[in-house]
Amino acid sequence: MTDALNIHATAIVVGRTGLLFSGPSGWGKSMLAFTCMTEARRLGLFTALVADDQVLLSGEAGTVIATCPPSIAGLIELRGTGIVQQDHIPSAAMHYAVLPGTASGENRLPPEGETVSLAAGFSLPALRLLTGVSAPLAILMAKAPDIGH
Numbered sequence: 001m002t003d004a005l006n007i008h009a010t011a012i013v014v015g016r017t018g019l020l021f022s023g024p025s026g027w028g029k030s031m032l033a034f035t036c037m038t039e040a041r042r043l044g045l046f047t048a049l050v051a052d053d054q055v056l057l058s059g060e061a062g063t064v065i066a067t068c069p070p071s072i073a074g075l076i077e078l079r080g081t082g083i084v085q086q087d088h089i090p091s092a093a094m095h096y097a098v099l100p101g102t103a104s105g106e107n108r109l110p111p112e113g114e115t116v117s118l119a120a121g122f123s124l125p126a127l128r129l130l131t132g133v134s135a136p137l138a139i140l141m142a143k144a145p146d147i148g149h
Helices: 029-042 136-143
Strands: 005-014 017-022 047-060 063-067 075-078 082-085 091-094 096-100 115-119 122-129
Touching: 005 029, 005 091, 005 115, 017 029, 017 063, 017 115, 029 047, 029 075, 029 136, 047 075, 047 091, 063 122, 096 115, 122 136
Parallel strands: 017 091, 017 096, 096 122
Antiparallel strands: 005 017, 005 047, 047 063, 063 091, 075 082, 115 122
């Protein structure tokens, strides 16, 4: 296992799939992750928060592991609403990085098979998502049908 690296992101699990929301401050990582967890519950899928705002990344046998600092376990900030408690787990393998999408211009369609390097030695397949969509989990599952299984 490699030493943990603290990154600004939000990590959740839906079913057995780890989703790491990464992007600039103010993009809506926490709200998108919260909405995905809410959708998952409505679908009867297991879901849990791993960490919000600070995610400790480590590597184990080629897998990216997200861990929550104990001081923020189970807490997620919903901008404009405040900090709320959520069902949580202390760590989980991450399978996809969810990144900001672009609605127009030449990057409107992201490249197939895109991967993102989160930090030296930590890369994941990338899924792009616009903020403000009403059903973000449905969109992610359309692109990656293994989510939730």
